[in-house]
């Protein structure tokens with residue numbers, strides 16, 4: 001069985017590769033992304049005050065310059081105005097720095113690491129990826145390689161190349177991308193044309209809440225998939241625990257989230273999501289199913305800060321990040337970023353209203369165990 005993991009360098013993709021390897025160390029995995037040399041970063045909530053001075057750091061800052069040479073890497077989100085689609089590897093739309101990557105704790109653990117493919121010279125545009133399930137810093141590596149095609153989800157030819165000879169496609173969209181629906185429907189078209197037997201789509205919990213632009217896009221992809229004739233499975237995960245970077249929280253000594261301090265939010269461990277993806281990719285019986293993936297735990301900012309304090313033994317304060325700071329500067333950078341600002345704001349508003357809660361039954365059934373608790377996640381983060 002040959003499996004395509006879209007976005008192998010992303011948070012979802014790297015967790016999924018670990019889980020697939022956990023089930024079958026010899027699984028035949030191919031990845032598709034634009035810049036396989038770089039671990040991807042997503043937009044995340046910034047826990048704490050990242051500024052070293054007395055002024056409160058802005059959550060998002062527009063940096064009209066070269067991300068390579070600048071020194072502004074202590075910012076939450078750096079945006080690069082211009083044409084982000086056609087540039088080199090540096091033309092990344094949005095870069096999130098969860099904490100201070102330059103001077104911080106040295107916790108640069110990645111689930112996916114690149115190694116040079118000896119065949120690179122003969123296979124154009126392809127690289128090998130070594131998956132390292134665990135801490136890259138420990139030096140205990142398991143050398144499982146996947147082939148990674150360098151390509152763009154927006155390019156039909158790249159999509160066709162990516163699905164060639166593939167049995168199972170695992171697709172998810174880059175976060176807050178204005179054209180994520182076209183990427184999804186394009187991948188479905190490519191999968192149908194290539195005779196792919198199984199298509200797994202990672203959507204989002206309550207995608208039917210179409211006031212959130214990312215949800216509306218996902219719902220459109222789900223609808224297209226339902227009529228594709230493919231053997232599909234839709235997974236709708238809750239907000240990820242990994243949005244809160246425990247190392248960065250401890251470094252800042254603060255957890256500031258864009259919610260009222262006592263508003264409780266539901267969270268899902270990405271490792272649990274990945275276990276479910278690997279299960280439905282490997283086992284029969286999940287075709288034409290849509291599963292909500294949610295834990296039944298919901299915690300407020302104050303409760304998470306207290307939990308991190310208790311587990312780590314280091315004091316963490318809880319604060320409310322003003323929503324305006326979450327998207328400050330984005331609109332000025334162009335149409336794509338205006339979309340991102342709107343998508344981030346509406347998602348946050350929905351989360352604040354609903355708590356992003358879901359029913360945990362399907363997750364518990366699929367895992368065959370209890371979902372990870374936030375405390376499990378914090379403890380694991382401290383040992384990584």
Ligand SMILES: NC(=O)c1ccc[n+]([C@@H]2O[C@H](COP(=O)([O-])OP(=O)(O)OC[C@H]3O[C@@H](n4cnc5c(N)ncnc54)[C@H](OP(=O)(O)O)[C@@H]3O)[C@@H](O)[C@H]2O)c1
Nearest residue numbers: 007009010011012033034035040042152153173174239240
């Ligand atoms: N954060 C949450 O709590 C949450 C909860 C539920 C659902 N979700 C959904 O999860 C998704 C984001 O997942 P994530 O955080 O794992 O994403 P991520 O870390 O940003 O990873 C995105 C991956 O896609 C690749 N990619 C981006 N643009 C591409 C393009 N044009 N062509 C080919 N590959 C491309 C990236 O690599 P390159 O940049 O090298 O191309 C990277 O490997 C979103 O759809 C979001 O709505 C998030």
